[in-house]
Amino acid sequence: MTEKKESFIGRISEGLHDMCYIWAKEMKTTVQDEGVLIFFILVPLLYPLLYSWAYNNEVAREVPVAVVDLSHSQQSRQFIRQYDASPNVKVAYFCNSLEEAKSLVGKQVVRGVVYIPKEFSMKLHRMEQAHVGIYCDMSFILAYKAVYQTATDVSAAMGKDIQIALSGNHTDREDEISTQPLAFDEVAIFNPTGGYGNFVLPPVLILIIQQTLLLGIGLSAGTARENNRYQDLVPVSRHYNGIFRIVLGKSLCYFMVYAVIVAWLTLIVPRLFHFTSLLEWHSWLALMFPYLLACIFFGMMISCLVRYRENILLLVVFMSVPLLFLSGVSWPQTNMPGAWRSVACLFPSTFGVRGYVRLSTMGASLSDVELEYQALWLQTLVYFLMTCLVYRFQIIQARRHAVEEIQKMKDRTTMAKAKRTIVPAQAAAEQ
Numbered sequence: 001m002t003e004k005k006e007s008f009i010g011r012i013s014e015g016l017h018d019m020c021y022i023w024a025k026e027m028k029t030t031v032q033d034e035g036v037l038i039f040f041i042l043v044p045l046l047y048p049l050l051y052s053w054a055y056n057n058e059v060a061r062e063v064p065v066a067v068v069d070l071s072h073s074q075q076s077r078q079f080i081r082q083y084d085a086s087p088n089v090k091v092a093y094f095c096n097s098l099e100e101a102k103s104l105v106g107k108q109v110v111r112g113v114v115y116i117p118k119e120f121s122m123k124l125h126r127m128e129q130a131h132v133g134i135y136c137d138m139s140f141i142l143a144y145k146a147v148y149q150t151a152t153d154v155s156a157a158m159g160k161d162i163q164i165a166l167s168g169n170h171t172d173r174e175d176e177i178s179t180q181p182l183a184f185d186e187v188a189i190f191n192p193t194g195g196y197g198n199f200v201l202p203p204v205l206i207l208i209i210q211q212t213l214l215l216g217i218g219l220s221a222g223t224a225r226e227n228n229r230y231q232d233l234v235p236v237s238r239h240y241n242g243i244f245r246i247v248l249g250k251s252l253c254y255f256m257v258y259a260v261i262v263a264w265l266t267l268i269v270p271r272l273f274h275f276t277s278l279l280e281w282h283s284w285l286a287l288m289f290p291y292l293l294a295c296i297f298f299g300m301m302i303s304c305l306v307r308y309r310e311n312i313l314l315l316v317v318f319m320s321v322p323l324l325f326l327s328g329v330s331w332p333q334t335n336m337p338g339a340w341r342s343v344a345c346l347f348p349s350t351f352g353v354r355g356y357v358r359l360s361t362m363g364a365s366l367s368d369v370e371l372e373y374q375a376l377w378l379q380t381l382v383y384f385l386m387t388c389l390v391y392r393f394q395i396i397q398a399r400r401h402a403v404e405e406i407q408k409m410k411d412r413t414t415m416a417k418a419k420r421t422i423v424p425a426q427a428a429a430e431q
Contacts, residue, residue, distance in 0.1 A: 120203025
């Protein structure tokens with residue numbers, strides 16, 4: 001009984017020693033590999049700063065716009081005056097044709113085009129619906145919002161004036177009731193500035209954690225395969241003689257690195273740029289812990305499919321924008337087809353984004369994001385088990401390659417001995 005107990009304690013001690021060895025080796029690889037270092041350290045540190053700085057103003061002012069007025073009427077000039085009076089846009093050019101305006105957009109001189117057709121005034125006098133064409137440069141979302149929303153506001157204001165003129169009212173109060181029967185104040189509860197930064201930055205920060213982890217782990221796995229003689233992910237070594245010591249050793253390295261990165265992305269960056277942050281530390285910690293573990297085990301599982309370092313770059317970069325849509329921030333969950341909702345549930349970023357946005361922007365508590373919290377723990381368990389199975393297969397494959405190589409060496413040794421035996425026998429026969 002004592003011998004069995006000592007043997008069990010010895011195996012545990014050996015496993016912990018091997019786990020620490022694998023952790024140290026993985027940490028050394030992270031520091032020495034420039035690609036892994038870039039995606040683990042530089043990208044999470046610098047990219048959020050650049051992205052936040054680009055949208056820190058929240059709204060764009062005096063966006064240059066070109067106007068193509070083919071109507072040349074009083075109503076079209078009124079539309080242009082009211083449009084130019086807005087603080088968000090500035091009528092910088094008047095063009096004679098749409099092609100001329102497009103050339104200005106192509107040269108980045110203006111960010112949008114207002115096209116007033118020839119029949120604009122005629123339709124208004126006929127009591128018909130008139131149209132104004134708005135062409136926006138989508139490369140800068142704040143400029144797009146300024147150009148389009150200003151046109152919408154001016155159109156609504158002119159429509160209100162036309163409605164008053166046709167109503168036949170006698171008092172200002174009747175005009176108010178005709179144009180606005182119900183008075184209300186619009187208050188943006190969770191985005192008081194109505195800006196793009198408060199809207200898109202929280203999900204982007206959470207997505208950066210997952211994507212950079214996938215990139216870094218994939219690059220590390222690709223390097224391990226390229227340095228291995230048989231392109232195996234797991235080397236043949238006594239320290240790698242076990243599934244849990246490999247999985248826990250590697251994941252411990254990634255967890256220690258990204259514990260700091262997660263705090264930087266989710267706590268410090270929003271406060272640096274004064275974005276809305278209503279987090280409570282215990283709710284934040286409870287949500288980020290399973291999210292980080294799920295991302296790590298998901299990345300380790302995916303890395304087993306990587307044969308070369310470049311493969312993971314093509315896969316992850318292509319997935320970034322679709323995953324942002326699937327998180328439900330810009331594409332409402334209620335409008336998603338069932339198939340896409342099922343696909344979204346496979347990625348930790350889906351539940352991480354939903355939970356973090358509610359905690360940070362809406363001031364929710366952990367009980368309000370219980371579904372996302374439980375889903376992240378479920379993903380952590382499932383991806384951990386799948387990672388263990390995948391690494392078991394990798395260990396078996398590496399051992400098989402080693403046995404095959406040993407057998408080939410034995411065969412070559414036997415053939416060499418046979419040749420040395422045959423040569424003296426032939427020489428004796430000739431004598």
